[in-house]
Amino acid sequence: xxxxxxxxxxxxxxxxxxxxxxxxxxxxxxxxxxxxxxxxxxxxxxxxxx
Numbered sequence: 500x501x502x503x504x505x506x507x508x509x510x511x512x513x514x515x516x517x518x519x520x521x522x523x524x525x526x527x528x529x530x531x532x533x534x535x536x537x538x539x540x541x542x543x544x545x546x547x548x549x
Contacts (some may be wrong), residue, residue, distance in 0.1 A: 503549070506548070506549060509549065514549045515523075517549060518546060518547060518549070521542065521546045524542070525539060525543075526544075
């Protein structure tokens with residue numbers, strides 16, 4: 500699903516939940532390894548655009 504479609508279909512509660520899940524994912528990525536850590540900036544940008 501494209502980011503524009505996600506943004507269109509999400510209400511404020513969905514966006515809050517995505518941000519909560521994102522922070523949990525970041526915590527796991529920090530513990531996982533370098534591959535996931537490389538994805539953090541891209542994921543951050545996508546979540547910030549919500």
